[in-house]
Amino acid sequence: MKRYSPSHIRNVVLVGHSGAGKTTVAEALLHRAGVTTRMGRVDQGTTVCDYDPEEQRRGLSLSLAMAPFEWKDHKINLIDTPGYADFVGDVIAALRVCDLAVFVVSAVEGVQVQTEAVWKIANKMGVPRMVFVNKLDLERADFQSTLGQLQARFGAGIAPLELPIGEGPSFKGIADLLTDQAYLYNAGVATQGEIPAEMESLEHQVHDSLVEGIVVADEELLERYLEGDIPGVEELEATLAKGVAEASVFPVVLGSALAESAIDRLADFICEIGPSPVDRPTLVHAGAQEVEVKANESGEPLAFVFKSIADQYVGQVSLFKVISGTIKPDLHLINSRSSADERLHGLFALRGKEQVQMSELVAGDLGAVAKLASTETSDTLAPKGKPVVVPRIDQPMPSLAVAIVPRTQPDEDKLGNVLHRIQHEDPAIVVERDEETHQTLLRGTGETHLSVTLEKIQRKFGVNVDTEDVRVRYRETITGTSDAEGKHKKQSGGHGQFAVCNLKMAPRDRGAGFEFIDNIVGGAIPRSFIPAVEKGIIEAMASGGVYGYPVVDLSVTLYDGKFHSVDSNEASFKMAARLGFREAMAKANPVLLEPISRVEVTVPSDKQGDVMGDLNTRRGRVQGSEALGDGEHVVLALVPTSETTRYAIDLRSITGGRGRFTAEHAHYDIMPAHLVDKVKRTVKDD
Numbered sequence: 001m002k003r004y005s006p007s008h009i010r011n012v013v014l015v016g017h018s019g020a021g022k023t024t025v026a027e028a029l030l031h032r033a034g035v036t037t038r039m040g041r042v043d044q045g046t047t048v049c050d051y052d053p054e055e056q057r058r059g060l061s062l063s064l065a066m067a068p069f070e071w072k073d074h075k076i077n078l079i080d081t082p083g084y085a086d087f088v089g090d091v092i093a094a095l096r097v098c099d100l101a102v103f104v105v106s107a108v109e110g111v112q113v114q115t116e117a118v119w120k121i122a123n124k125m126g127v128p129r130m131v132f133v134n135k136l137d138l139e140r141a142d143f144q145s146t147l148g149q150l151q152a153r154f155g156a157g158i159a160p161l162e163l164p165i166g167e168g169p170s171f172k173g174i175a176d177l178l179t180d181q182a183y184l185y186n187a188g189v190a191t192q193g194e195i196p197a198e199m200e201s202l203e204h205q206v207h208d209s210l211v212e213g214i215v216v217a218d219e220e221l222l223e224r225y226l227e228g229d230i231p232g233v234e235e236l237e238a239t240l241a242k243g244v245a246e247a248s249v250f251p252v253v254l255g256s257a258l259a260e261s262a263i264d265r266l267a268d269f270i271c272e273i274g275p276s277p278v279d280r281p282t283l284v285h286a287g288a289q290e291v292e293v294k295a296n297e298s299g300e301p302l303a304f305v306f307k308s309i310a311d312q313y314v315g316q317v318s319l320f321k322v323i324s325g326t327i328k329p330d331l332h333l334i335n336s337r338s339s340a341d342e343r344l345h346g347l348f349a350l351r352g353k354e355q356v357q358m359s360e361l362v363a364g365d366l367g368a369v370a371k372l373a374s375t376e377t378s379d380t381l382a383p384k385g386k387p388v389v390v391p392r393i394d395q396p397m398p399s400l401a402v403a404i405v406p407r408t409q410p411d412e413d414k415l416g417n418v419l420h421r422i423q424h425e426d427p428a429i430v431v432e433r434d435e436e437t438h439q440t441l442l443r444g445t446g447e448t449h450l451s452v453t454l455e456k457i458q459r460k461f462g463v464n465v466d467t468e469d470v471r472v473r474y475r476e477t478i479t480g481t482s483d484a485e486g487k488h489k490k491q492s493g494g495h496g497q498f499a500v501c502n503l504k505m506a507p508r509d510r511g512a513g514f515e516f517i518d519n520i521v522g523g524a525i526p527r528s529f530i531p532a533v534e535k536g537i538i539e540a541m542a543s544g545g546v547y548g549y550p551v552v553d554l555s556v557t558l559y560d561g562k563f564h565s566v567d568s569n570e571a572s573f574k575m576a577a578r579l580g581f582r583e584a585m586a587k588a589n590p591v592l593l594e595p596i597s598r599v600e601v602t603v604p605s606d607k608q609g610d611v612m613g614d615l616n617t618r619r620g621r622v623q624g625s626e627a628l629g630d631g632e633h634v635v636l637a638l639v640p641t642s643e644t645t646r647y648a649i650d651l652r653s654i655t656g657g658r659g660r661f662t663a664e665h666a667h668y669d670i671m672p673a674h675l676v677d678k679v680k681r682t683v684k685d686d
Helices: 022-032 053-058 085-097 113-125 143-154 197-215 219-226 233-245 263-273 409-425 447-459 527-543 570-587 605-617 647-655 673-685
Strands: 009-015 065-071 074-080 100-106 129-134 158-160 162-165 173-176 181-186 189-193 250-254 282-286 289-293 302-311 315-324 331-335 341-344 347-351 354-358 366-370 380-382 400-406 430-434 439-444 465-468 475-478 482-490 497-507 514-518 554-562 590-604 621-629 632-640 660-670
Touching: 009 022, 009 085, 009 113, 009 263, 022 065, 022 074, 022 100, 022 129, 022 263, 053 447, 065 263, 065 366, 074 263, 085 113, 085 302, 085 447, 100 113, 100 143, 100 263, 113 143, 129 143, 129 263, 143 158, 143 250, 158 197, 162 197, 162 250, 197 219, 197 233, 233 250, 233 263, 250 263, 282 315, 302 409, 400 409, 400 447, 409 430, 409 439, 409 447, 439 447, 447 465, 475 497, 482 570, 497 527, 497 570, 514 527, 527 554, 527 570, 554 570, 590 605, 590 647, 590 673, 605 621, 605 632, 605 647, 632 660, 647 660
Parallel strands: 009 074, 009 100, 065 347, 100 129, 129 250, 158 250, 514 554
Antiparallel strands: 065 074, 162 173, 173 181, 181 189, 282 289, 302 315, 302 380, 315 366, 331 341, 331 380, 347 354, 347 366, 400 439, 400 465, 430 439, 475 590, 482 497, 497 554, 590 632, 590 660, 621 632
16 A cells, blocks of 8 residues: 555544444445455455454454455545444544444434434544445435434434435436536446436435535635525535534435445545644643644654553554654653653554555554553553653443453453453453452443453453352441450360350441440550450451441440450451451341442433333432433433442433433442341352
8 A cells, every 4th residue: 555645535434323334335436446346245254344253243343353445546545444333442543543433224223322422422522424325226315314324313414415216126326416427327337418307406405405505614615605606516526525524414315335335425525625634633641731633644643542452463563643753663662651661663554354465654644563562442552752642542431340250360360451451452341349249240241241342351462251140249337336346265284265255236328437436444444455346346347237237326334344364366356357347237236238329320311211110110319400402301310229230221212322421430228127127148158
C-alpha cells in the first residue's frame, strides 16, 4: 500500500444496530476496491472483518475490525464495529480515532435502538456523521419511512443526497439530487442516465430543498442564491463538506451492500465530502495546558493506542493512530503513562486478521505494532522529553457481574495472567477480587459481553472456569442490649489456659462503627491482657455473627473478669472475648443488614411508568424523577443490592434496550424478617 498524505486519508467507522449490514457494507467496499476477489458472507462466516471463530459461530461482530483500502487517490481506513449494545466500548474507541461515522441503517427495520444510542455518543464527541440506508432491494424496504425516522430522531441536519429508483425487489438504482442524474445498477456496475419521468417532479422538489439546506450554511452562497445565482455542483459539495466537518449536516445516501448497488458512490462520498485528519486536530494535554495538535507529517511523532489485541502467536498487538509526524520501523517513543521506552519494530496495518506491512505511517494514518512491553489501550507514545498525553478513552460502566472459579489447579495458576491480558484487550471488562466473599468477579456491560469473554478465556487461552452467582455483602448488627460472660478454661499437661471476660453490648447508630470501652477497675484483668480482649472481639465480628456475616455498629464494654497468675495469657483472653461476644450477640436482638444501592435509571419517557413499577417490585423506594429532554427521564431510587444483580438484563427487556443505569452503594438497612431465613440457609450451604 503506497504512501498517502494526511489530506488524502479518510478514517471512517461503520456503526449502527446489529443486523443493519455494517460488515456486509465493509465487504462490499473491499470487493469494489479490488482488495478481495469475491464478497464474503456473514451467514457463511467468510467475511474479512468477522474472522474470529466466535463471531463466525454467532453470526455477529464482537469487536472492532480494521479494513483499509485504496480508492481514487485516497486511503480509506475503514473500521467495522459491533452493533450489539454490550460491545459499545469498541464503538467508542473507534469514534475517538475516526473522522467520519457512517451510520448503516436498514430500510426494512428503520432506525433501531443501538443506532440512536451511538448517535448520542457521536454527537457528544462531536464526530461528523453520514447515513447509508441499506437493504433497499429487500421486501418491505421503505426509504421514505426510514428517512422520516432519521429526521424525526436526529433533527433538521439530516440531508438526503439520493432517492431510490424503485424499492424492494424492483430497486434498480439511485437518483443523484446534486447532479440530477440517475445511476442504474446491474451486478454492482452503474450505468448513468436521465431521471425516470415518473419521479422527475419529486426529484426536482427534493433537489431544491437540498440546495436550500446547503446554501443556508454559507452567507455568501445564500446571498447569491437569493439573487437567482444557482451554485454549481462543486460549490455545493464544498459547502456540504464544510457542514459535514462541523457536524452540522448529516448526508443520507442509500443502496444495497449485498447487491453492491451504490457502494461505489458511498466510497466516492467518503472521499469527496468526508473530513480528513487535517480537518480535525487532536486535543492533547501538555502539562497543565490543553492544546490542539494538527495532523502534520513533518511534526514530531506522536501516537495514540486505541485498541489492544491479545494474539496467541505474536503476543499483544497495539492498534494506534498517528497524531503527528511520521512513524517508521524501529522508532523509539516514550509511553507517557508508564515512562517506558518503547521500540516500534515492524509496522503493519490490519485488514481483518491479515497483516499488511507498512514502511511508514504518516500523521492521521492508522496502523499496528506488536510486542510493546508496557503499553495498554488509551496510552500515548510521545518523543522523549515531550510529556504529551492524549485523553484516555471513556469506557462504559460495567452493569453485570459474574463470579468465576477455575476448575483445576493448573487453570488457577494461569487465570491471573489470562485475566490481565483480557483486560488489556477489552478495557470494558473489569476484574475484581472480593476478599470478603473470596470471589473473583468478572464485570461487563451485559450478558453477551460476559459470555463472549468467558468463551475467549477457554478457547483462546485454554483456561477452564465455572461461574457462580455474585455473593452479596450482608452485615449484622443488634437492636437491643445484652450482658454475657465469656469463659475459657482448658487444662492439659503443663500450663493450662484460663480467662473470664464480662461484657456488655449495646447498639450504635448506623454507620457509627465499633466502639470498645474498657471499664476494668481494681485489677480484675491485668492491663496487659485488655488489648487481647479487644482483638478477640474484633476478630469475632469479622468472622460473622448469628447469620454468618460481619458485625457492625455496636459497642462492647469490658467491665469485669478473672485471671490466673499462671494459666492466663493473651490467647486465653482472646478466646474468652470471642465466646463472650457470641453469647452477647445472640441475646441482643440481632438483625441482618442488607446493602442498599442508589440507582439512577435513564429511560425513554414512555417507559418511565414501567420502570418505576418494576423498581417497586424489587423493594425499591423511588426518590423522584426528572425530565432530561430529548424524550428521556431519569429515575432515582434506593434499591436493595441483591435485587440489582441481574437488573441490566431486565432493564434491557423492559425498555427495548433503550434504558441504562448506574448503581452505587448508599447505605445498609435492616432486611425484612421473612427474607432472612433464605439468606441464612445460603450461608449454611457456604
